[in-house]
Amino acid sequence: xxxxxxxxxxxxxxxxxxxxxxxxxxxxxxxxxxxxxxxxxxxxxxxxxxxxxxxxxxxxxxxxxxxxxxxxxxxxxxxxxxxxxxxxxxxxxxxxxxxxxxxxxxxxxxxxxxxxxxxxxxxxxxxxxxxxxxxxxxxxxxxxxxxxxxxxxxxxxxxxxxxxxxxxxxxxxxxxxxxxxxxxxxxxxxxxxxxxxxxxxxxxxxxxxxxxxxxxxxxxxxxxxxxxxxxxxxxxxxxxxxxxxxxxxxxxxxxxxxxxxxxxxxxxxxxxxxxxxxxxxxxxxxxxxxxxxxxxxxxxxxxxxxxxxxxxxxxxxxxxxxxxxxxxxxxxxxxxxxxxxxxxxxxxxxxxxxxxxxxxxxxxxxxxxxxxxxxxxxxxxxxxxxxxxxxxxxxxxxxxxxxxxxxxxxxxxxxxxxxxxxxxxxxxxxxxxxxxxxxxxxxxxxxxxxxxxxxxxxxxxxxxxxxxxxxxxxxxxxxxxxxxxxxxxxxxxxxxxxxxxxxxxxxxxxxxxxxxxxxxxxxxxxxxxxxxxxxxxxxxxxxxxxxxxxxxxxxxxxxxxxxxxxxxxxxxxxxxxxxxxxxxxxxxxxxxxxxxxxxxxxxxxxxxxxxxxxxxxxxxxxxxxxxxxxxxxxxxxxxxxxxxxxxxxxxxxxxxxxxxxxxxxxxxxxxxxxxxxxxxxxxxxxxxxxxxxxxxxxxxxxxxxxxxxxxxxxxxxxxxxxxxxxxxxxxxxxxxxxxxxxxxxxxxxxxxxxxxxx
Numbered sequence: 001x002x003x004x005x006x007x008x009x010x011x012x013x014x015x016x017x018x019x020x021x022x023x024x025x026x027x028x029x030x031x032x033x034x035x036x037x038x039x040x041x042x043x044x045x046x047x048x049x050x051x052x053x054x055x056x057x058x059x060x061x062x063x064x065x066x067x068x069x070x071x072x073x074x075x076x077x078x079x080x081x082x083x084x085x086x087x088x089x090x091x092x093x094x095x096x097x098x099x100x101x102x103x104x105x106x107x108x109x110x111x112x113x114x115x116x117x118x119x120x121x122x123x124x125x126x127x128x129x130x131x132x133x134x135x136x137x138x139x140x141x142x143x144x145x146x147x148x149x150x151x152x153x154x155x156x157x158x159x160x161x162x163x164x165x166x167x168x169x170x171x172x173x174x175x176x177x178x179x180x181x182x183x184x185x186x187x188x189x190x191x192x193x194x195x196x197x198x199x200x201x202x203x204x205x206x207x208x209x210x211x212x213x214x215x216x217x218x219x220x221x222x223x224x225x226x227x228x229x230x231x232x233x234x235x236x237x238x239x240x241x242x243x244x245x246x247x248x249x250x251x252x253x254x255x256x257x258x259x260x261x262x263x264x265x266x267x268x269x270x271x272x273x274x275x276x277x278x279x280x281x282x283x284x285x286x287x288x289x290x291x292x293x294x295x296x297x298x299x300x301x302x303x304x305x306x307x308x309x310x311x312x313x314x315x316x317x318x319x320x321x322x323x324x325x326x327x328x329x330x331x332x333x334x335x336x337x338x339x340x341x342x343x344x345x346x347x348x349x350x351x352x353x354x355x356x357x358x359x360x361x362x363x364x365x366x367x368x369x370x371x372x373x374x375x376x377x378x379x380x381x382x383x384x385x386x387x388x389x390x391x392x393x394x395x396x397x398x399x400x401x402x403x404x405x406x407x408x409x410x411x412x413x414x415x416x417x418x419x420x421x422x423x424x425x426x427x428x429x430x431x432x433x434x435x436x437x438x439x440x441x442x443x444x445x446x447x448x449x450x451x452x453x454x455x456x457x458x459x460x461x462x463x464x465x466x467x468x469x470x471x472x473x474x475x476x477x478x479x480x481x482x483x484x485x486x487x488x489x490x491x492x493x494x495x496x497x498x499x500x501x502x503x504x505x506x507x508x509x510x511x512x513x514x515x516x517x518x519x520x521x522x523x524x525x526x527x528x529x530x531x532x533x534x535x536x537x538x539x540x541x542x543x544x545x546x547x548x549x550x551x552x553x554x555x556x557x558x559x560x561x562x563x564x565x566x567x568x569x570x571x572x573x574x575x576x577x578x579x580x581x582x583x584x585x586x587x588x589x590x591x592x593x594x595x596x597x598x599x600x601x602x603x604x605x606x607x608x609x610x611x612x613x614x615x616x617x618x619x620x621x622x623x624x625x626x627x628x629x630x631x632x633x634x635x636x637x638x639x640x641x642x643x644x645x646x647x648x649x650x651x652x653x654x655x656x657x658x659x660x661x662x663x664x665x666x667x668x669x670x671x672x673x674x675x676x677x678x679x680x681x682x683x684x685x686x687x688x689x690x691x692x693x694x695x696x697x698x699x700x701x702x703x704x705x706x707x708x709x710x711x712x713x714x715x716x717x718x719x720x721x722x723x724x725x726x727x728x729x730x731x732x733x734x735x736x737x738x739x740x741x742x743x744x745x746x747x748x749x750x751x752x753x754x755x756x757x758x
Contacts, residue, residue, distance in 0.1 A: 002026045003075040007067065007094055009082065012277035013113065017080070020115040021122075026070055030081070034060050034067075035093040037140060042148050044141055050562045052141055056097065064097055071098045076106060078125070083109040083328070084285055085139075085552060086462055088132035095128060102127075111286075112334045113279040135552035141562055142166065142544070146535065149573045150528065156577070158523055158585065159603055163474060167459050167467050169528055170541050172476045174452060175444055176517045176525045183631050185440035189489070191218035191433045195385045197230060197375060197426040200418040204426075206375050206385035215490055218433035222494040225377060230426040233376035233384060241365040244397040246289040246317035247330035247358050250461035251454045253284070256357070258447030259404035261349055262513075264479075265446045269465045271350045272331070280341045281333055281354055285461040288328040289317040291361075295332055299362045302336045306359075307399060313364040332358040356401040363397035371417050375426045389417035433492040437506075443514040446479070457542030476521035480626065484510030519608035519629035523585045531576050535569070590634040592641075599637055601629050610637045622659050624682075639682065647686040655689050657681050668693050708745050716740050716748070727752055 004025045008014050011029045018027040037043035038053040045051045056064055071077050077100055079091035091107055094100070106125035110117040143166050150164035193208035212218040248256070250269075257268040272284035291299075296314055303312045317330075333355050341351060368390050375385040392398065444452065450464045459467055471477045484507040491502045517525070529536050544565070550556035587601040589610070597614040601623075608629040612619040621640035623629060644658035644667075653669040664681035666673045666689045673692045675681060706716040715726045716734070723740035725732040725748050732755050734740055738747055 002073075004078060005067075005070050005074045005076070006078040006080050008080045009087070009090060010273075010277055012274065016113045016277060016279045017118060020113075020118040025078075026074065028067060028070060029063075030067065030090060030094060031060070031063055033086075033090055033093065034064055034097055037144055043144060046566070049559045050141060050566070052137060054093070067094070068098055071100065075104075077104060078122070079105055079107045079128070080109075080121070082285070083111055083283060084462060085132045085136040088129050089136035092128050092130070092133045111283040111329055112281070113277065114334050131552050131554040134558040135548045138551050138558040138561060139548055141558075142565060145562070145566060146569070149570065150532070150535075153531075153573065153576055154524060154527070158527060159520070159605065162520070162524060164524065164528060165470065166535065166544075167463060167541065168470050168474070168476075169525070170458055170536055170538065171449065171453065171467050172471050172517065172521050173525050173529065173536050174449065175471075175477055175515050176522055178441060178444060179517050179522075179628070179631070182440045182443065187437045187440065189435050189437045191215065191490075191492075192436050193218065193221065193431065193433045195230075195375065195431045196429040197385070197387075198429050199232070199373070199420050199424065199426050202416065202418045203429055204373065204387045204417060206373065206387035209384050209386060212433070215433075215435070215492070218492055219499065221383075222431060222433060222492055222499050225380070225431070226494065226497055226499075228377040228379060228428075230375050230377055230385075230428060232373060232420050232422055232424045232426060234374040234422055235420060236372040236374065238370045238372075240368050240370055242368060242396075242398070243365050244315075244360045244363060244401070245357065245403040247291060247332055247361045248354060249287050249289060249319075249330060250285050251287070251450050251464065253331055253354070254450050254464060255447040256404060257350060257353060258445055260353060263346075263350070264513075265450060265465045265468050267346070268350065271347045274347050275341075275343065275351055275354075278341075278343065279334060280338075280343065280347075280351060282329050282331055284331055286328045286331060287461050288319050289330045290319065290328065291316065291332060291358075292329055295329070295336070296362065299332075299336045299359055302359060303363055307363070311363050311396065311399065313362065315362060317361070330358075357403075360397040360401035363400065364394070366392060366396035366398045367394040368392050373417060373420060387417060429495075431494040433494075435489040435491065437487075437489070437508065443511060443516065445514060449515060456538045457545055458538065460545060460548075471521075475518055476524060477515050478518055478626075479513055480511070480516055481513055482509075482511040482626075484508060516626075517628065519603070519623065519627075522628065522630045523603055526585070532569075532572060585629075587629065589632070589637055593638070599634070601632070601637070603629070610640055612641070643681055645681070647684070647689050650686070650690050650693065655686060655693075657684055657689060666692055671696075706740070706743075708748070711745055711748075714745070714748060716743060725751055 002024055004021075006014075006017060006021065006025055006027045007030055008017060008027065009030055009032050011031075014027040014029045018025070021027065035054045035056055038055045040053075040055075043053050043055075045053060077094075077098065079094055081087035081090040081094075087109075095105055107128050108121040108125050110121045146166040147164060150169075151162065154162035154164055191212040191214070193210070193212070195206045195208065197204050197206060212221060245252075253272065254265045254268050257263040258265070263271070269284065272281065275281045276284050296316070300312055300314060331354055333351070336355075336359065339352075339355055340348065343351060371389050371391065373387040373389075375387065377383070442448075446468050449468065453459050453464060453467075472479060486505050486507060488503050489506045491504055493500050493502065525536075534540050547556060547561050551558050551561060585603050589599050589601055591598055592612050595612070595615065597612050600611050600613055602609060602611055606622070608623040608627075610621050610623065619641065621637075621643060623632065623640065627636065644656050647655045647657055647666075649655065650668060656667040657675075658665060658667065659681060660672075664675040664679070666675065666684075668689075671693075673689075673696050675684065675692065679688065679692075705718075708714045711727075713727060717724060717726055718740070719731075723734045725734060727748075732751050734743070734751065738751070
């Protein structure tokens with residue numbers, strides 16, 4: 001009989017660990033948390049020092065029962081959940097639920113699943129770290145208090161079934177504020193001048209060191225240099241270097257996987273977890289850039305064998321983020337020499353990124369020489385053109401990897417520069433004055449939102465992915481791609497002695513996988529900011545995270561921290577519940593051009609809508625899915641009232657398209673036909689509407705029903721899962737041995753009796 005039971009969180013992790021342990025060990029999975037706060041009432045006894053009331057969810061009772069059975073049969077239980085706060089809490093819950101005595105269990109931790117790490121953990125067990133457990137409990141309790149207090153307020157003041165969360169609501173606020181910055185941004189244009197000069201047979205693009213506010217000023221400048229000759233005024237060479245980025249933390253991995261691989265934050269964590277559990281990378285939830293000395297030496301050997309001695313440079317990075325734990329490691333391959341582990345395609349893409357980033361971090365700087373050519377007019381040196389370029393004299397880490405950037409607005413272009421000297425001629429090919437618009441702030445991607453949250457100290461590695469998933473699931477935020485718009489821009493071109501003027505089409509404002517606030521996200525954010533500004537305050541949220549860190553370090557008692565927070569917060573909640581004034585969100589956007597009646601935007605039971613008010617009866621129109629209650633224009637609102645639309649006649653009856661309680665539909669001959677998700681009620685044609693009508697009619701023709709004279713109420717029907725018998729308000733599946741079209745009454749009775757006996 002085995003003497004040892006090892007409990008981990010996931011079956012994949014259990015399978016990997018089992019390979020490194022002998023026959024004396026059973027390895028089982030708890031499938032994550034086995035206990036959570038009770039769902040009855042609050043699940044927290046506020047009057048008893050905020051003591052949590054835990055329960056085993058129904059879907060975990062079977063798992064717990066099996067673990068109890070195994071635990072009773074072995075001498076020692078090894079609690080091997082992850083090394084972070086969530087993992088520590090899982091181990092504590094297991095010890096409580098399985099009723100493990102102090103001398104019957106051991107807690108082991110490791111940040112990679114390798115034979116050496118597992119054996120080292122077994123040789124160096126420890127007890128449960130209750131400081132980490134309390135930090136996790138404090139987060140869970142505080143989030144439950146906030147959610148359970150604020151959500152009913154939102155139901156009462158805005159709309160039923162809404163919910164709020166301490167960190168999630170702050171993340172939504174970031175997106176709402178960014179959207180308002182973009183809406184308020186007034187784009188202005190100016191003229192940038194670019195000269196194209198032939199220098200020693202190479203045409204070089206150089207930018208003038210002055211911008212012009214108007215086309216007139218730009219035109220006058222081009223006129224003034226029609227006869228100018230240009231020369232190299234100076235050549236400035238600046239030697240420099242580029243250093244590699246540090247190894248990945250959770251945050252930087254999520255950012256870079258988004259930029260380079262197009263992965264969402266949730267996808268990145270899913271594939272990283274798979275790599276970790278199968279023993280290919282170290283633990284994927286970390287805020288440390290630290291590497292172990294063993295890892296550094298292994299990576300050094302890999303660099304030398306792959307690229308040569310001159311490419312190796314040993315580095316140890318210091319973590320700058322608040323609350324980072326240096327004892328942990330960065331995310332790195334467990335075996336640096338292994339470039340292609342046996343994994344799926346997506347896991348391999350992510351592993352390749354982690355491998356390159358880690359190995360590049362231990363490589364030599366790239367040596368570069370930045371060159372600036374300054375081009376002046378012979379007769380007028382008031383203005384100068386600058387051309388910049390870089391020469392890489394030693395590629396160093398660039399041979400393997402270069403970090404991507406979030407900066408979408410950089411216009412810097414590096415030219416290939418000739419080997420020029422002062423006073424060399426720069427022959428004008430052409431000079432262009434181009435109208436350029438300044439760009440609004442960029443919208444967040446999932447990865448850049450993680451970066452912003454980390455900068456503000458909001459959340460920790462384990463919370464970024466669930467936060468971003470939650471705000472999208474709650475439909476406060478949507479991730480969308482939107483097409484670019486087109487605008488006219490002017491271009492003045494001086495070639496020879498002639499200035500020509502062109503008008504060009506320029507694409508702008510296109511978005512790919514960006515985060516947009518929904519109408520509900522805006523309304524909820526405004527309400528919470530107006531009534532609970534402290535909760536949504538960025539520095540306050542960061543301060544709460546620091547207090548969790550202090551609890552984890554044993555420097556703060558969790559009950560004290562919760563009590564301090566809850567007193568003032570609960571008073572504000574109670575005061576808000578007593579408010580009698582109408583806090584429903586409304587915005588008057590303008591007047592209807594024909595009737596002159598006011599148009600008001602509101603939030604209703606089924607979402608945002610527009611209402612023409614003041615007439616005999618209000619007229620309503622729902623906003624479209626991608627329209628925001630705050631940024632929608634009067635012109636766009638008036639379009640909404642074009643429904644219902646009469647598309648024409650079919651079979652001598654009108655075909656009407658409209659919006660109803662359950663979405664857009666077509667009405668024909670007093671029957672209703674729902675539109676598909678891909679159909680737009682404002683654009684749908686008569687031909688497409690007829691297709692939907694006929695499709696629905698054909699479906700109804702296929703409805704199958706048999707009844708039996710001698711047994712009233714007995715029917716054979718066809719449902720979405722196949723044919724079945726219906727009798728006395730019960731349904732009975734028909735075995736494949738029977739034909740539903742020829743079954744007799746006796747055969748039906750036999751099926752019913754057999755099922756009832758079971």
